[in-house]
Amino acid sequence: MRRFFPILDWSRTYSRDTATSDLVAALIVTIMLIPQSLAYALLAGLPAEVGLYASILPLVVYAVFGTSRTLAVGPVAVASLMTAAAVGKLAAQGTPEYYGAAIALAFLSGLMLAGMGLLRLGFIANFLSHPVISGFVTASGLIIAAGQIPHLLGIRASGETLFELLHKISNNISDINSFTTVLGMAAVGFLFWSRKYLKGWLLARHVSPTRANVLTRSAPVAAVIVTTLLTWAFGLNAMGVAIVGDVPRGLPTPTLPPLDLALWSQIAVPALLIAIVGYVETISVAQTLAAKRRQRIDPNQELVALGACNIGSALSGGFPVTGGFSRSVVNFDAGAQTPAAGAFTAIGMALATLFLTPLLFFLPKATLAATIILAVLTLVDFGAVRRTFAYSRKDGAAMMTTILVTLALGVESGILAGVALSLLLHLYRTSRPHVAIVGQVPGTEHFRNIDRHAVITAPDVLTIRVDESLYFPNARFLEDFIQENVAASSAIRHLVLMCPAVNEVDSSALESLEAINQMLLASGVTLHLSEVKGPVMDRLRPSPFIADLSGRVFLTQYDAMAHLAPELTARTLAAGRRDRVRSI
């Protein structure tokens, strides 16, 4: 019970002190979340209030199901961009169909996450290698930033790829609105300055570190207030400055996602991608933060929790949510002790939805664009490309490909190309396990790789040691390897497969071993096994492979050689005793 409802765990010892810490953290996160939630809703092509809705129920749900004490869920930049890309194909922005599809996307990706969690399929996230996810996030950050430029300049330009965006921006650059541009650039400048220097500036003026922190984090809210007041006071909206306008007041009402199977099948792939990308981001930040306090995260329960959050978001008219990186760090630094901090943040957001929305009427979209740009530029990490290339050219190539495909063809193609590349690299590696031809070390009963040690081999016996479990990705490799080596020498009469590192033989490998046995039989070579592990042998014993095996199963490789080439083996054991090499 407690496994599925971690709230039962931490709520038992919930104290007044913990509540105070959680409330302070919730206040800071709420201040940060109000402009972000509006901005990310616009980024996803949705009305601003949808961002507020996605920041209420999901946070309460996470407090019930989540195992991280400090993760802050809600709308995030990359998932919002992926939502816009997925839904944009199906309907035009501003239509009820568009909004419905976004809700369905949250619902379906929530179902997938929860299902993966209940089936304990968290390992699916391993589809995404680190270079791929990191390249994808960098490219997404660039696309998002470029997509905000039109809002900063007051021009119209939209697109799914970086090149499309830049092309449209340069086409429409003459429509630039100077009021919007001044306002937008000022906001960007102020936010950039406050992130870099405000804290130092405050500290130099003897403001306490805690207060300096809170003030620094309130900079986006300050930008929102100031630009809203300016717009209202000077009527800038009449001079072409785009404003958020009428945001419906009041809490979200229960919503059912559209039950349209055709729609669901169209969004299945994007929903899965959003689910996996969101999960990878969530689990990384949750684990990093939990470790700092020696707390435990249950990866499968996190899937359930994140799934429930998304279902909750959909049922309350929101769009896909995940655990945000910077927001969680802020929550942690602000002293959040339990997921109750998230529930308190939800209350803050609910209050904002109830009372603040009329005040958002004159909020310029350019200010929100500035907030987004500052937020996503932390995602862009070209240094990672350089570091990855320096470490491994293969991984660097995978990363570059993901970046380029994402920039040129959009987020979905980008992440799919990345997944495909990761899998290819992985399959390539596992399809070629380490296999060594071995011989006897003189003076010992040990057998070592002939390429690395001075060892003795019998001309008519070929011994192959496989340093990997035998299973379908490498089954064919062994067939090829043996065929090649047996075809290379007509003297071979016996082949010994030395299996000290084989932890598993699956059905494919079993068929492969049968094929190898038949193929060797046909070419007059006897197949033997040696040093097969106990559990593997227990499985193999009743199989037809062992019944049909042309040779024998030896307990040790020395036994095998003592049987197949007794004289040479005994001589090697005796002769080398004097100048014995150290066995490794």
Added chain:
Amino acid sequence: MRRFFPILDWSRTYSRDTATSDLVAALIVTIMLIPQSLAYALLAGLPAEVGLYASILPLVVYAVFGTSRTLAVGPVAVASLMTAAAVGKLAAQGTPEYYGAAIALAFLSGLMLAGMGLLRLGFIANFLSHPVISGFVTASGLIIAAGQIPHLLGIRASGETLFELLHKISNNISDINSFTTVLGMAAVGFLFWSRKYLKGWLLARHVSPTRANVLTRSAPVAAVIVTTLLTWAFGLNAMGVAIVGDVPRGLPTPTLPPLDLALWSQIAVPALLIAIVGYVETISVAQTLAAKRRQRIDPNQELVALGACNIGSALSGGFPVTGGFSRSVVNFDAGAQTPAAGAFTAIGMALATLFLTPLLFFLPKATLAATIILAVLTLVDFGAVRRTFAYSRKDGAAMMTTILVTLALGVESGILAGVALSLLLHLYRTSRPHVAIVGQVPGTEHFRNIDRHAVITAPDVLTIRVDESLYFPNARFLEDFIQENVAASSAIRHLVLMCPAVNEVDSSALESLEAINQMLLASGVTLHLSEVKGPVMDRLRPSPFIADLSGRVFLTQYDAMAHLAPELTARTLAAGRRDRVRSI
């Protein structure tokens, strides 16, 4: 040069004797191939002559590029069914669009195969585990056989899934044509009898074994001749017996596949599936046969060859071809020595196309259906399901799922579900490498798994041995494992990662190690490495991970413990010397 044109290899030593052997084999294969090629074309929903076209140029192309001496390429049952399934979605049978799409499918799948071969991507075939391919072939065989029943009974019923087919057959069963049924059943009975008993019957009548073989294999041709004559003589076609009708006479003319990008993107997935399934079948039979004569197959060159065959098939108006299992065995048994046998078969098929087509006018479709049923029933192997289940329930479940999905939803869904399942099983396995907590064996400098050996551990040092390379599928597992074990004990001050079996650390694992280092640092635990292999250390040394590592890199695990817990380690080494356990 010779790598890409194996013909340059074997043609140099081509002799009159080899030519005789090849000619005899070619004659037998031609006799077998004429009815099969017609039947498989009809199975693919194409005009009968397309089967003949697919049996001419591809065979010549394989003689130039193939590395197997005895593989017989041409139309096969499963690829024909997959073609019908893929093309049936895009156009109606009998239209030029349908034929064009089939040609495009052969062309695209040929391009993919050749591309995979040139890029040495043969390992992609590892996507398909043996239980999946075997289950898929069994299910395909059942669907094909069920799809022929209407032809045997002279009723109309078509469908992509077994259930759809059986449903339509039972609906239309009243339209049954008695002439067709008698003819069809007689053909099935004769073919079944000849396969089972004809050879024994002939041998008992003192026919020489070679002649008995040839006669047995000619049974389908005999059925074709007899039923054609009967239909012609009694005018059965006027009584409702469906006949092949007018087959255009003459060699195929050069054809260009339709250059329609929308079409190509629609058939991309089926083309890839046909390519991979065909390649797996081809390479299996080629390798089995080559091994019998200790010959070599080059798997990547086989991809190029099979790709060239399919491109050749498309350019001469044919449909997808692969290396057929039974046909190759016949070719081998009949004594084929070189791929020239294939070229001779092509000449035989060309002659048949030039001169025999008028004779095929009265050939009943029911006879061809009987040929197909007998051919595919060898594909159906329920014993394999039982055997696989007995060996491994996991693999058995994958096989059953593939069979059921193929039967219920069709070939494409079936093979895709199979691939997905294979990958899931594989990822599941690799995402959890074998990891052991180790301690010192008393009286030795050895360290072993605490679960299996009586070993001594220091309370403040946790040593984890990873028995697998560190790369992205298992990177997260290690983080989880370490987090869990460190969170479990607050006494731990040092964590040693013992890496004697780590052959590779990829970028994802490097990030993971950095995260582990940071997370341990945050919780006051120092991270050390021991027994890192030379090449792995060479890569790690310049990385930021080693620069930031909170602890040290020790050459041996004993060094690490001697440094971190000197007294305990020395005491364990001394104390246990007397009752020393044997280290394994």
